[in-house]
Amino acid sequence: MNIKIKTISLLFLVVFSTIYFSACKKMDDSYRQFIEKGETVYIAKADSIKIHGGNNRVEVTWLLLSDPKVSRYKMFWNNGRDSIENSVTKTAEVDLVKVMLTNMAEGTYFFDIYLFDKMGNSSVKSTKSGRVYGERFQSSMLTRAYRSIKRTGNDVDVEWMPADTAVKQVDLQYLDTRGELKKIVVVDKKQSSIRLVDMPVNGSFMYRTVFEPELKALDLFYTPYVTIQLTL
Incomplete structure (x- = not known):
């Protein structure tokens, strides 16, 4: 009985050793192809x-x-x-x-x-x-709207509606009572009103809205100029 057990144990050991060394050889063969090509070189990314x-x-x-x-x-x-x-x-x-x-x-x-x-x-x-x-x-851009226009003596106050988040500024120009061209740039989106000094009676002004679609965009986008005729 003991002889049979020893024989079976020895046979199991021989089979296990054969399988183990065969597996190791396959692993060595798998890794050898990478080693023969040299170690991996890593390049820093962008x-x-x-x-x-x-x-x-x-x-x-x-x-x-x-x-x-x-x-x-x-x-x-x-x-x-x-x-x-x-x-x-x-x-x-x-x-x-x-x-x-x-x-x-x-x-x-x-x-x-x-x-x-x-x-x-x-x-x-x-x-x-x-x-x-x-x-x-460009087709989605809307000219900044104004809420009201009021005259105070020789001046005109324009009160604006809130600006779109992509609005960078408003470019406005008009001829004053002396016929001189006045240009105003409204860069503060929170600025609710501006004063047009020495505006002629029944004069007019024109303005456009400038959009910056993202911070540090390559280009600015402009709406067409709109002319507002005063009848105050």
Whole structure:
């Protein structure tokens, strides 16, 4: 009985050892292909990406920090259907890369950026979304409305309605009683009224509204001038 147990135990040990060493060999073979190609080289990714939209154009910027191996970039958008690539020169300082894309259709885009070294090693993907503006945005702009117009002596006070959040300023101009052209720029969106000094009786003024669709947008958008004839 003991002889049978010992025989079975020995047989089990032989089978287990064969399976174990076979598995180890397969693992060694799997890793050897990577070792033979050399160790993996990691490239620093695009840092601090910023996107500024404009009128059918967009600017994408990012920083190159301390990795001296970076030699070029490739950027994709439209789900990878469109791309641009170019070389970069890394200095000892923090470098700023700027890419301007023109003739862009209006809409929201996701930009995927990869950095490469001279051997073709790639960074991980960096992604940032941004918006391009155009005719649809322009058609949505409304001239800032005024609440009332009141004359006080030779002057006229215009009281404004609240401004849209995208309004940057109001450009206003008129001819005073001496025939001189006066220009006023209302840049404070919270400013509720302005005074037109020396406004002629039955004179007129014209104004337009200036929109900045996002902070530091590449372009400003303007409504047509509206002429207001006074009958006070």
